[in-house]
Amino acid sequence: MSNQPFGTSSLGSGLPQQRIGAAAPQCGNKAPREKKDELRLLVNSHHPLITIETSEESRVEELLSEVACEMGVVFYTWSVTTGLARSGGSPIYHTGDPEQALANLALLKDEAIFLLKDFARYCEQDRICRRVRELAESFRTARRSIVISGASLRLPPEIEADAAPFYFSLPDANELLPAVKEALADASRTNRIPLSLDAALIAQLARNLVGLPLEEAVRTLEMCLLKRGRGDTSLLTDVLEAKRRTLRQEGLLEAVRRDASFNDVAGLARLREWVRKRKSALTPEGREFGLEPPKGVLITGVQVCGKSLAARAVAGEWAYELARLDAGSLYDKFIGESERKFRQALELAQKLSPLVLWIDEIEKAFASASAGSDADAGLSQRLLATMLTWMQDRVSGVFLAATSNNISSLPPEMLRKGRFDEIFFVDLPNEPVRELLFALHLKKRGRESAGFDLKQLAQTSEGFSGAEIEQSIVSGLYTAFSQKRQLSTEILVAEIRGTQPLSVTRAEEIAALREWAKSRAVPADSVALESYRFPAGGPTAC
Numbered sequence: 001m002s003n004q005p006f007g008t009s010s011l012g013s014g015l016p017q018q019r020i021g022a023a024a025p026q027c028g029n030k031a032p033r034e035k036k037d038e039l040r041l042l043v044n045s046h047h048p049l050i051t052i053e054t055s056e057e058s059r060v061e062e063l064l065s066e067v068a069c070e071m072g073v074v075f076y077t078w079s080v081t082t083g084l085a086r087s088g089g090s091p092i093y094h095t096g097d098p099e100q101a102l103a104n105l106a107l108l109k110d111e112a113i114f115l116l117k118d119f120a121r122y123c124e125q126d127r128i129c130r131r132v133r134e135l136a137e138s139f140r141t142a143r144r145s146i147v148i149s150g151a152s153l154r155l156p157p158e159i160e161a162d163a164a165p166f167y168f169s170l171p172d173a174n175e176l177l178p179a180v181k182e183a184l185a186d187a188s189r190t191n192r193i194p195l196s197l198d199a200a201l202i203a204q205l206a207r208n209l210v211g212l213p214l215e216e217a218v219r220t221l222e223m224c225l226l227k228r229g230r231g232d233t234s235l236l237t238d239v240l241e242a243k244r245r246t247l248r249q250e251g252l253l254e255a256v257r258r259d260a261s262f263n264d265v266a267g268l269a270r271l272r273e274w275v276r277k278r279k280s281a282l283t284p285e286g287r288e289f290g291l292e293p294p295k296g297v298l299i300t301g302v303q304v305c306g307k308s309l310a311a312r313a314v315a316g317e318w319a320y321e322l323a324r325l326d327a328g329s330l331y332d333k334f335i336g337e338s339e340r341k342f343r344q345a346l347e348l349a350q351k352l353s354p355l356v357l358w359i360d361e362i363e364k365a366f367a368s369a370s371a372g373s374d375a376d377a378g379l380s381q382r383l384l385a386t387m388l389t390w391m392q393d394r395v396s397g398v399f400l401a402a403t404s405n406n407i408s409s410l411p412p413e414m415l416r417k418g419r420f421d422e423i424f425f426v427d428l429p430n431e432p433v434r435e436l437l438f439a440l441h442l443k444k445r446g447r448e449s450a451g452f453d454l455k456q457l458a459q460t461s462e463g464f465s466g467a468e469i470e471q472s473i474v475s476g477l478y479t480a481f482s483q484k485r486q487l488s489t490e491i492l493v494a495e496i497r498g499t500q501p502l503s504v505t506r507a508e509e510i511a512a513l514r515e516w517a518k519s520r521a522v523p524a525d526s527v528a529l530e531s532y533r534f535p536a537g538g539p540t541a542c
């Protein structure tokens with residue numbers, strides 16, 4: 001790729017030339033530097049067609065206009081309503097028609113960036129498709145690039161093959177900050193909303209809005225300000241809540257309220273200790289000391305024994321944001337859409353960092369990647385490849401907490417050393433943990449455990465999972481209420497005796513899970529350690 005320094009070629013436009021690295025204050029500096037460098041590289045290396053998939057048209061326009069200015073090339077925009085126009089100039093007559101616009105574009109001899117808004121839809125037409133390809137061919141030797149933008153780009157394969165996709169990410173906190181300040185100042189001026197936020201809190205406000213496109217972030221902030229009627233610390237939680245609602249609607253990543261910590265989890269002592277220890281790696285002191293930031297765990301094991309709960313608890317323990325990636329929702333009937341959605345979700349996760357990215361029942365997304373021949377396998381394999389690359393390359397700040405009910409159906413690449421920091425196996429709770437489970441869930445329902453014989457309850461509930469113990473309390477409360485009595489050990493024992501636990505009905509399945517885990521996973525609960533053989537080197541020291 002030629003990396004021609006900007007300003008050294010002959011300029012058809014007559015615009016002032018820039019020296020490499022020279023500051024160009026007149027060009028504006030709203031767009032992030034690294035994005036501008038990336039784009040400049042594409043244009044300088046003679047990419048005739050660039051695609052940018054985004055709904056943030058004004059940010060794209062700003063970015064391209066700043067890049068064009070810094071490079072000393074002309075910037076043209078086109079839309080079906082305005083036609084083709086040079087930046088700051090009037091539209092060229094009759095160029096609203098897409099084909100006519102391309103014909104005019106072919107006649108322009110400037111080194112230039114041409115932004116064609118929402119142009120993908122016209123490329124389906126034979127003549128337009130052909131013209132775009134011809135133009136692309138003739139642009140290959142010059143710094144002339146056509147940029148096609150749109151919220152959802154689907155191009156004919158002939159054009160797609162020629163196009164370089166440019167990933168236009170959501171704004172980070174630094175980019176949002178000026179807009180946040182402006183919105184606050186505006187609210188104070190126009191609506192006389194009192195403000196009591198210092199610089200640090202305003203910066204936090206901008207961070208809380210990360211994950212939303214610029215205009216949406218500003219709208220969200222304005223709405224929260226108007227609703228609250230003042231700009232104080234409560235505004236920080238308001239915008240966070242509003243952002244979670246928006247992300248939920250989008251359906252890519254569900255920002256979940258942190259509702260659990262390890263105080264809500266009985267047992268799983270080894271997993272809990274592992275997570276607690278890794279917290280120090282997240283502090284500046286820990287990093288300075290050389291602690292590797294943790295990347296992710298996979299929690300597998302017997303059903304309804306607290307895998308999902310534990311994954312959520314990691315966020316509570318570290319005070320990280322929590323977002324769930326619904327593996328099932330990734331699949332889309334359009335080829336390419338699923339990968340795009342997945343890439344967007346991972347990018348969003350990075351933006352929201354520090355974040356615990358929770359993928360529940362991860363086998364649902366990737367199981368068919370290992371199956372080989374069925375229709376889904378190809379897509380599943382590509383998603384898996386994206387996932388593995390991300391797991392390998394991502395910078396710290398996003399911790400992956402994945403759970404799986406059926407780990408043996410996961411593709412082996414995913415379980416290879418180095419992908420997850422650790423694989424934990426959650427087994428049925430043993431007697432002391434069952435005692436804790438009764439105490440915990442009784443307390444959650446406003447009952448003091450001192451009034452119950454926890455030992456007897458734990459002994460009677462051999463083979464019960466956490467959820468089944470919780471359920472026995474829920475049913476016991478109904479029984480007690482209908483008999484106009486208080487909940488008692490006796491009622492609970494009767495509930496337990498009347499229940500057939502999953503471990504009996506699914507004994508074979510559980511035995512197979514345990515067998516699988518023996519050599520591949522670390523027990524999440526240290527109490528059950530004796531029953532495991534560890535792989536060479538022993539369990540991870542905690």
Ligand SMILES: Nc1ncnc2c1ncn2[C@@H]1O[C@H](COP(=O)(O)OP(=O)(O)O)[C@@H](O)[C@H]1O
Nearest residue numbers: 264265266303304305306307308309466467470
């Ligand atoms: N170890 C545990 N500690 C506390 N509660 C538990 C535990 N295991 C299960 N539960 C209860 O059962 C519910 C279901 O557990 P969940 O985490 O969804 O199980 P899994 O993901 O393993 O299938 C939890 O929300 C919690 O109320």
Ligand SMILES: [Mg+2]
Nearest residue numbers: 307308360403
């Ligand atoms: Mg679960």
